[in-house]
Amino acid sequence: MTVGEFLDRAVLLNPGKTYLYFRGREVSFQNFREYSLRAATLFLDLGVRRGDRVCLFLPNCPEFLYAWFGLSRLGAICVPINPAYKKEEGAFILSSCKAEVLLTHHTLLEVAKEICSHSPAIKKLLVVSDDGRGSTGFVDLCEELRKRPPLSEPEEVTPQELCMLMFTSGTTGRPKGVMVTHEMYVAAGQGYATWVEATSQDRFFTCLPLFHGNAQYYSTMGSLAVGASLILEERFSASRFWDQVRVSGATVVNFIGMMLPVLMKQPKSASTPSSRLRVCYGSPAFSPEVLAEFEKRFSTSVLIGYGLTECCYGTIEPLGQARRPQSSGLARWHPDSRFKNEVRVVNEEDMPLPAEKVGEIVLRNPAVTPGYWQDEEQTKSALRGGWFHTGDLGWLDEEGYLYFVDRKKDVIRRRGENISSLEVEIVLKKEPRILDCAVIGVPSELAEEEVKAFVVIRPGEQMKPEEVVHWCAERLAHFKVPRYVVFCEELPKTPSLRVRKDLLRRDPAGLHNDCFDREKAGISLR
Numbered sequence: 292m293t294v295g296e297f298l299d300r301a302v303l304l305n306p307g308k309t310y311l312y313f314r315g316r317e318v319s320f321q322n323f324r325e326y327s328l329r330a331a332t333l334f335l336d337l338g339v340r341r342g343d344r345v346c347l348f349l350p351n352c353p354e355f356l357y358a359w360f361g362l363s364r365l366g367a368i369c370v371p372i373n374p375a376y377k378k379e380e381g382a383f384i385l386s387s388c389k390a391e392v393l394l395t396h397h398t399l400l401e402v403a404k405e406i407c408s409h410s411p412a413i414k415k416l417l418v419v420s421d422d423g424r425g426s427t428g429f430v431d432l433c434e435e436l437r438k439r440p441p442l443s444e445p446e447e448v449t450p451q452e453l454c455m456l457m458f459t460s461g462t463t464g465r466p467k468g469v470m471v472t473h474e475m476y477v478a479a480g481q482g483y484a485t486w487v488e489a490t491s492q493d494r495f496f497t498c499l500p501l502f503h504g505n506a507q508y509y510s511t512m513g514s515l516a517v518g519a520s521l522i523l524e525e526r527f528s529a530s531r532f533w534d535q536v537r538v539s540g541a542t543v544v545n546f547i548g549m550m551l552p553v554l555m556k557q558p559k560s561a562s563t564p565s566s567r568l569r570v571c572y573g574s575p576a577f578s579p580e581v582l583a584e585f586e587k588r589f590s591t592s593v594l595i596g597y598g599l600t601e602c603c604y605g606t607i608e609p610l611g612q613a614r615r616p617q618s619s620g621l622a623r624w625h626p627d628s629r630f631k632n633e634v635r636v637v638n639e640e641d642m643p644l645p646a647e648k649v650g651e652i653v654l655r656n657p658a659v660t661p662g663y664w665q666d667e668e669q670t671k672s673a674l675r676g677g678w679f680h681t682g683d684l685g686w687l688d689e690e691g692y693l694y695f696v697d698r699k700k701d702v703i704r705r706r707g708e709n710i711s712s713l714e715v716e717i718v719l720k721k722e723p724r725i726l727d728c729a730v731i732g733v734p735s736e737l738a739e740e741e742v743k744a745f746v747v748i749r750p751g752e753q754m755k756p757e758e759v760v761h762w763c764a765e766r767l768a769h770f771k772v773p774r775y776v777v778f779c780e781e782l783p784k785t786p787s788l789r790v791r792k793d794l795l796r797r798d799p800a801g802l803h804n805d806c807f808d809r810e811k812a813g814i815s816l817r
Contacts, residue, residue: 293448293473294363297480297515298324304491304518312539313353313523320518323356328441330354330361330432336439337392337415337430341366341446344390344456347502348372348381348403351525354419354432355501356511358394363454363473364445370456370468371502372406374399381406385413387468388456388664392417394432450474456664457504457600468664469600471504478625478658479603480512484519485626486607487543487570487594491518494567496541498524498532504600505545509572513543527788529553533589537566546573548788549727551593552720555585556749570594570610575695575713579616581721595619597652597695601660602679604632605652606693618692619685632656636687641676644686649696652685653678684711701792703732704739708770715773718766719744719759724752729782729790730773743775743806745782745795754778756807760814769816777806 306321395403397420458466497510514521596607597619608620622634636650662670684696697711712730719728727747732740756776783791
C-alpha cells in the first residue's frame with residue numbers, strides 16, 4: 292500500500308472516531324483524510340507535481356500531518372526541516388533537495404524568510420497561522436484548508452516511490468537525506484502495531500518531533516495501522532509529561548535517549564499510578580535495575596528496541612517475555628510471514644561473526660531505505676552486499692538477541708583498549724545528582740585518546756569533579772574512568788534530544804583546557 296491507501300483503510304474502520312488530539316482540537320479520521328486531500332489540492336494548484344520536493348519548516352502541529360499526507364497523494368516528496376535550524380542550516384536542506392515550496396509556521400516566519408533568501412529555487416512560501424492573525428502577503432494554509440475542495444483524483448502512486456526525504460540530525464557532520472518510500476512507512480506502522488500488541492482501543496501519545504522518524508514511523512503510522520487515536524504534543528516537558536499522559540488517557544508512549552532517566556529524576560509526586568499507560572517503547576537498553584524501577588514506579592511495561600531512520604526494522608524485545616539484561620531484543624517481525632528481516636554482526640570484511648563477537652550491525656529486509664538523496668558514494672557504501680550497514684557496533688548471543696555497544700565513531704581507543712562511550716554515560720547517569728552527560732574521546736599526548744565527560748548537575752545540587760571520578764572508579768574498569776571532567780549547564784542537542792558530540796569535539800575547550808584532569812590532580816585508580 293501507499294501512505295494514502297493506508298490512511299483510506301483506517302478511515303473505513305471508523306470514520307467518525309477522533310483520530311488526532313492536539314491542544315484541545317479533535318479531528319476525526321474522516322476529517323483528517325479530508326484536510327489532507329484539501330492540502331493536496333492546494334499544492335497541486337501551486338504547481339507541485341510527482342517527484343517535486345516541498346519542505347516543512349514546522350513545529351509539531353496537525354498541519355504538518357495534513358501536508359505530509361496531502362503531498363503523498365500527488366507522488367510529491369515531503370522534506371521536513373528541524374524547526375530549531377537557523378538560516379545556514381535550513382538553506383543547506385533547501386539547496387540539497389532543490390525544493391520550490393516551503394511551508395512554515397507564523398512563529399518561524401522571520402527565520403523562514405532568511406532561509407528562502409539563500410535558496411534561489413524557492414518560488415512559494417506558505418504559512419500556518421493558527422493564532423487568528425492571518426498571514427498578510429503569504430498563502431495561509433489554515434485558510435486554504437477551509438475553502439479548498441478535497442483532491443478528487445489523486446495520482447496513481449506506487450509503494451516503491453519516495454514519500455519523504457528525512458535528513459539525519461547531523462551529529463557527525465553534514466546531514467544526509469535518507470530516502471523513505473511509501474512501503475517503508477506502511478511496513479513500519481504494521482510492524483509497530485504488532486510489536487506493542489495495539490488495538491483500535493489504544494491511544495498513542497507522542498511528544499517527539501514530527502520531523503523525526505520515531506514519531507512518523509511508530510506513533511503516526513502505528514496508530515493508523517489499527518485505527519487507534521493519536522495524541523500529539525508540541526514538545527517533551529519532564530514536568531508536564533505525566534499529567535499529559537494521564538489526562539489524555541494515553542496507553543502507548545514512545546521515548547528516546549535521555550527522556551527515561553530525566554523522568555526517573557522527577558519528584559516522586561510525578562508518578563502517575565492512575566494512568567492507563569500500558570507500554571513505553573524506546574532505546575537504548577538501560578540496565579535491568581533502571582527499567583524495573585521505572586516499570587514499578589510508573590505502573591507500565593518498558594519495551595526496548597533498536598532501529599534507525601534508514602530502517603525501522605532492527606530489533607525489539609518481545610512484549611511480555613523475560614528481559615535479557617542490556618539486550619535490544621530479537622529481529623523485528625512483520626505480521627506477514629513473507630516479510631523477512633535479518634540481523635547480522637560482521638567484521639571489517641563484511642563476514643558474519645560468531646556469537647558474542649563485537650562487530651558492525653547490518654540489516655536486510657524490504658523496509659530498508661533505497662539510499663541517500665543524490666549521494667551515490669554514501670549509498671553504495673551503506674548498502675554494499677545487499678545489507679544496510681548501520682555504523683553501529685554490537686553483538687548477538689546464541690539465540691539471536693542483539694546487544695548494542697556504541698556508534699563506531701563513539702568508541703574510544705585508549706592505550707590499547709576499546710571503550711564504549713555509552714557504557715560510561717550509563718554509569719554516570721546512575722549518580723542521583725547527575726541530570727545528563729556526554730562522553731567523548733579526545734586526543735592524548737601518548738597517542739590514541741583519553742576519556743572526557745561533560746556533566747550536567749541537577750538544579751540545586753553540587754558536585755566536585757573528584758566525586759565524578761570516584762563514582763566511575765567504583766563501577767568501571769580503571770581504563771574506562773574519565774580523565775577529564777567538565778561541568779556545564781546544558782549539552783548541545785538536536786530537537787530529537789540527541790547530543791551533538793560533533794560540537795563537543797569541535798570546541799577548543801573540549802580538549803584539555805578549562806577542565807578537571809584527574810592525572811594532574813594526582814588521583815590514582817590502581
